[in-house]
Amino acid sequence: MTTIKDVANRAGVAPITVSRVVNNSGYVSSATRQRVEAAAAELNYVPNMLARSLRSNRTDTLALVLTDITNPFWTTVARGAEDSASAHGFSVIFCNTDEHEAKQDQYLSMLLRKRVDGFLYVPANDRPDPIVQIHKQGIPVVVLDRKIHGVDVDFVRSDSKDGAAKLISHLLELGHKKIAIFNGPPNIATARERLAGFKIAMTKAGQEFDESLVFSGEFTVESGRQMVKQLLQRESLPTALFAANNFIAIGAIQALRSNGLRVPEDISLVCFDDIPTSHMIEPFLTVVAQPAYQIGQRAAELLVTHITQSGKQDFQDIVFAPELIVRNSCQRVSS
Amino acid sequence: MTTIKDVANRAGVAPITVSRVVNNSGYVSSATRQRVEAAAAELNYVPNMLARSLRSNRTDTLALVLTDITNPFWTTVARGAEDSASAHGFSVIFCNTDEHEAKQDQYLSMLLRKRVDGFLYVPANDRPDPIVQIHKQGIPVVVLDRKIHGVDVDFVRSDSKDGAAKLISHLLELGHKKIAIFNGPPNIATARERLAGFKIAMTKAGQEFDESLVFSGEFTVESGRQMVKQLLQRESLPTALFAANNFIAIGAIQALRSNGLRVPEDISLVCFDDIPTSHMIEPFLTVVAQPAYQIGQRAAELLVTHITQSGKQDFQDIVFAPELIVRNSCQRVSS
């Protein structure tokens, strides 16, 4: 591994001169510059960022802590974040927590040790302490997707309440009254807000809200299947189903079908979050889609701003409006 | 930012003693250990990996250089790699090259400067030089998905030739004879091999191979659309289409439909690579699926082995067999 010193020797100059050439800082005569560049090339010199970072306290690296990159929503967020980070000269380390607190804590402390310059953080829970811990190290955090109270950070997310309401309104317009919700865990803000939006839309339309039609699980395919099982134990079925995210919807559809129930003929289904590649092939699920790419992009930009202008102390709560996309998973119901 | 020195002062010991406590190395009396741990906790001490790495020449970080994490195949590979890396104590930095050489080169040199411990590398081209450059720095590389000749590295990939042949055999069994291929660029090994598999299966079945039915583009949705345009300029259409990857298939289906052609009624379609979430909702495309998760997992494991046992010099070429999954995108053709 050749160092700045080796290059210096080869070029017959002092290490600091090599440094100046490499970083384009300070004055270097074009003659010595050329000698240095030649030496660097011959020796395959690659600057050591570790050493540089040790002095500069900057790693040009962001952390992206999310739940599961396998979910197309997060995939797209990740892509947006990486594109934006890369445009600003940052790399990104990604970590899947699977909404698991222990995993998350482990990742966070590893990332802290690695001295990442900032965190793009999708919290697995409502607790503010992870963020507090990070802030104690003086590292900025942008929280994605989920609002947490009592912490001074930026948020980039979409309006879950509004999105849920849009979906429910759509169902109501089609004549549905008995609507069940397959929700995520109540300790995640988006789950609570999507339920809230559901309730609001129902009551606003003068519809009775039936607590027994609220199911709580996880934001996973398996959980979607489980909730169908629970649903089928009821005497009467709702005419429509609201899945609080795409994976729950997938699990629900599978379980419904394997129980001989067709969507939308036997039961209508809407869900939060798009499934891009799927709908490109077969436009099927009616959803509200979040601008996933922009969420990632915007979050990374915000984070980079905080890093480069470390004075910046005004925190933003950027809320995107989800968009209703009507496809073929709902049927009109005769009242 | 509190350092090992601060902790040492607080605990009334030497820095090295703190180091020993933190790393569980060497002898420390449980009395002083406790004092040190208390001091560390009070001061919110977080070890600085940069400093440690500078000495140890290990960053516990892998690079994952792929084409586009937005493609569900790569998403799954990435997840497998991250899970495996994390289990071995490594983080992973991911980079999207979009098959773009310039972007790729930029990423590679950045990652070299960052002193990642190893590369998981999906080459955007056939050239061995990027790998040679990395090896010059003494850093191991595992190449994913695409074989490159003339370099000593591990490969983890699947058998493109065999996969293509399986798909074509399936079509032949259904009576198809005029089959077009929508391929990726010829400078990518998988594209060449998928075409080769196509040819082999055809000739083996005694079918004539029609060069005019070979279309070359990119592994993208847009390219899939473009190739349909080209196809439609022909006087007579083939009865079946072989898309060399999932994104090409998606683009093809869209363009076919917008031109009033239905799959499979008007034309049958098979493709390489699954689209997991899509087929969970609507089992549609007949594909050969690669074990994406295992590819990522296995590659990361191999890489970690090279890193931890730096003596290891036997290189493997691990080839997985793709699996044919018959769904509903093909129709039998009467001869």
Added chain:
DNA sequence: CTGTTAGCGCGTTCAT
């Protein structure tokens, strides 16, 4: 069981 010395590779500060 604990401490001293030294150096990993680089860039800031201050000279020349």
Added chain:
DNA sequence: ATGAACGCGCTAACAG
């Protein structure tokens, strides 16, 4: 326009 010295935070190597 170029260089010397020092220190970023940490841990081998070697005392004691």
